[in-house]
Amino acid sequence: MKRWPRNLQDYEATLVILISFLVIFGSFKLYALKVQASTTSASDYGSSPSSEHVYDETDVISQWYRYLDTDGHREAEAYIVSVFEEYGLNVTTQEYTAQREDGDVRAANVLGYLEGRDTDKCLIIGGHYDVHEYSTHGAYDNAVGVGTVIELARLFSVVVNQTPPTSMIFAAWDAEEGGGAGSRYFLENKPWQTDIIAYINLDMFSLNYPVKNNMPLSTEEYYKMNIYTSPIDDFSRYDDIEYNDSTLGNFTMFRTLLENITYDKYDYPPEWVLVMDDTVGASDHRFFIERGIPGVWFRGMNEKPREERDLNEIAFKHTPIDRLETMEEYAGGKEELLKGIDTGLLISFSLATQILESHNVSSSQNGGETTKGAIENIGQIGIVIGIVVIIMTVLLYVFWRRLR
Ligand SMILES: [Zn+2]
Numbered sequence: 001m002k003r004w005p006r007n008l009q010d011y012e013a014t015l016v017i018l019i020s021f022l023v024i025f026g027s028f029k030l031y032a033l034k035v036q037a038s039t040t041s042a043s044d045y046g047s048s049p050s051s052e053h054v055y056d057e058t059d060v061i062s063q064w065y066r067y068l069d070t071d072g073h074r075e076a077e078a079y080i081v082s083v084f085e086e087y088g089l090n091v092t093t094q095e096y097t098a099q100r101e102d103g104d105v106r107a108a109n110v111l112g113y114l115e116g117r118d119t120d121k122c123l124i125i126g127g128h129y130d131v132h133e134y135s136t137h138g139a140y141d142n143a144v145g146v147g148t149v150i151e152l153a154r155l156f157s158v159v160v161n162q163t164p165p166t167s168m169i170f171a172a173w174d175a176e177e178g179g180g181a182g183s184r185y186f187l188e189n190k191p192w193q194t195d196i197i198a199y200i201n202l203d204m205f206s207l208n209y210p211v212k213n214n215m216p217l218s219t220e221e222y223y224k225m226n227i228y229t230s231p232i233d234d235f236s237r238y239d240d241i242e243y244n245d246s247t248l249g250n251f252t253m254f255r256t257l258l259e260n261i262t263y264d265k266y267d268y269p270p271e272w273v274l275v276m277d278d279t280v281g282a283s284d285h286r287f288f289i290e291r292g293i294p295g296v297w298f299r300g301m302n303e304k305p306r307e308e309r310d311l312n313e314i315a316f317k318h319t320p321i322d323r324l325e326t327m328e329e330y331a332g333g334k335e336e337l338l339k340g341i342d343t344g345l346l347i348s349f350s351l352a353t354q355i356l357e358s359h360n361v362s363s364s365q366n367g368g369e370t371t372k373g374a375i376e377n378i379g380q381i382g383i384v385i386g387i388v389v390i391i392m393t394v395l396l397y398v399f400w401r402r403l404r
Contacts, residue, residue, distance in 0.1 A: 042087060042158040049349045050151060051341035054206075055334070057083075057147030059324055062139035066131045068098055068175060069105035076129055077108055080172045083150055084112035087157040089170065096185045098175040101133075107174040109182045113192065114157050116167035116356075122194045123355055124169045125152050125348070126183065127202040128176030128284060132318040139324040140300075141317040145202035146172050148345055155349060165360040167194060168352075173284050176203070177318075183284035187291060198254060198355050199295040200348050201285035204317065208300035209272035211331045211340040221272075225343055227262065228278035228297040229255050230289045237281040238289060247292040254294035257358075261350045273343065296351070298344040301330070 045053040060079065064072030077093070084091045089112030098107035110129070116122070127145030131138030153170040169192075173182035208225035230251040231238055243251075259275050262268050278289065278297060285295040316322050316330075331337035 042154050045151075045154070047159050049155060049342070049345045051338040051345055053151045053154065054144065054147040054341045054345060055324075055338060057150050058139055058143045061129065061143035061146055062137040062324055065136050066129060066138060067133050067135075068100050068107055068130055073130065077110055077172075077174075080110045080129060080146065080150070084110065084153060084170065087112070087153050089114055089153060089157055092191050094186060094189070094191060096181070096189075098181045099178070107182060107185075109174050109186055110172040111186075111191065112153055112157075112170040114153075114164060114168040114170070116164040118166045118359065118361070119192075120194055121197050121359060122167040122169055122192070123164075123197055123200075123352060124171055124288075125149055125200045125202070125352060126169075126171030126173055126284060128173040128180075128182060130174050130177055130182070132177045134320065135318050135322050136320045137323045140204050140207070140322050140327055142176070142203045143324075144206050144327075144341070145204065148202045148205075148341070148348065151345065152349060152352065156352070165356050166197060167192070168356075176284055180284050180287060184287045187287055196288065196291075196293045197359065199285055199288035199293055200352060201283055201288075201295065201297040202344065202348065203283040203297060203299065205298045205300035205344040206337055206340040207327060207330055208340050208343055209268065210343070211336050214330070214332050223301045223340070225268075225273045226280075226299045226302060227258065227273065227275045227347070228280055228285070228299060229258060229275060230294045230296070231277035231279070234277040234279055237279045237286075241290055241292070243292065250292075250294050254296070257354055258296060258347070258351060261347055261354065265350060266346060268343065268347075296348075298348060300340065300344070 061076055064076045064079075066073045066076045081091050081093060092111045092113065094109040094111055096107055096109075097104045099105075107130075127149045128142050129146045131141070135141060137143070149170050149172060156164065156168060171183070171186070173180075173186070175181035175185075176183070205225065207223045209222045211223050213220050213223050232248065232251050232255050235241075235243075255275070262273055262275055263270060278285070278295075280297075280299075281289075283297050283299075285297040288295040316326060328334050328337050331340060
């Protein structure tokens with residue numbers, strides 16, 4: 001074999017080192033691109049729960065009149081589908097027939113599915129996007145709830161960006177107004193064969209602690225946040241349901257988790273943020289609790305006075321003044337409203353996180369699956385390919401030199 005001048009061999013070595021550097025640089029560049037791609041619009045809101053995002057989604061969704069089978073309703077539905085798809089969720093539009101006073105109309109739940117390691121179990125987070133006939137904007141009831149579901153979907157699918165221990169479903173229910181037909185239809189016709197481990201319901205909140213109650217004549221310092229849970233003591237709203245010991249055990253564990261988060265982790269004052277048995281049932285969570293599924297409803301400023309002459313509820317739901325502007329006015333400004341949103345957002349995010357963690361199997365059992373999940377990351381694949389290419393280049397170079 002022809003022997004090359006010594007300076008040329010040095011040149012070859014330099015070339016190999018240069019190529020190796022290029023490969024390493026390319027791998028990191030690929031990784032950076034992947035991070036950048038996953039952080040476009042979704043990460044404008046950062047990597048922690050964003051009340052600003054909930055506010056913006058409330059603003060977008062409340063622009064449409066979302067009464068069943070109207071143009072605004074269909075636009076809102078298409079919008080929620082597009083957001084869930086942007087987050088990489090597996091989106092299903094579940095169509096069914098709902099009743100309006102003037103007859104049967106089309107209705108549709110929008111469901112965003114995030115597959116977990118255990119697909120036999122799922123956690124559901126939902127809120128309804130339809131409005132009452134006289135609610136032209138439905139910002140409080142319930143664009144704010146859907147906005148929160150969207151923010152939680154962003155957090156778990158884009159920010160956390162890991163396969164959760166169990167599957168998750170993010171649900172925008174339809175036809176809640178007038179009986180909760182949407183969530184009931186879902187429970188009777190689940191698109192996925194999976195046990196529901198818990199349900200988190202977001203419907204009408206943000207005007208709650210720490211937002212000061214600035215209503216004229218009001219006797220209370222703050223708007224209350226009622227956190228209605230699957231009952232463990234007062235079953236008056238669910239007295240026709242049969243519970244067994246495991247149902248009660250699940251309800252009790254769920255309640256304890258919620259109290260720990262609310263009062264220990266976040267230190268909210270129990271007189272203004274009240275974790276209590278659900279004796280109201282007036283939203284989608286009711287159908288889950290009736291089936292023995294632990295559930296919770298976050299409810300801000302309340303519809304019905306809890307005591308006579310209680311002036312702390314101004315009934316603006318189901319009216320044309322249910323708008324984001326009205327919410328801000330009642331809160332005393334946007335900054336105050338954002339603080340009120342945070343209360344429901346932070347507790348529900350922690351609750352969902354801890355429920356998922358409690359279903360996390362031990363690392364020895366899921367080690368293989370974790371590795372699989374990690375390798376799914378394009379950036380890491382890039383790095384792995386880069387390292388393999390470097391090793392092979394070096395080996396080939398050494399082999400080639402030995403041959404000569
Ligand atoms: Zn509602």
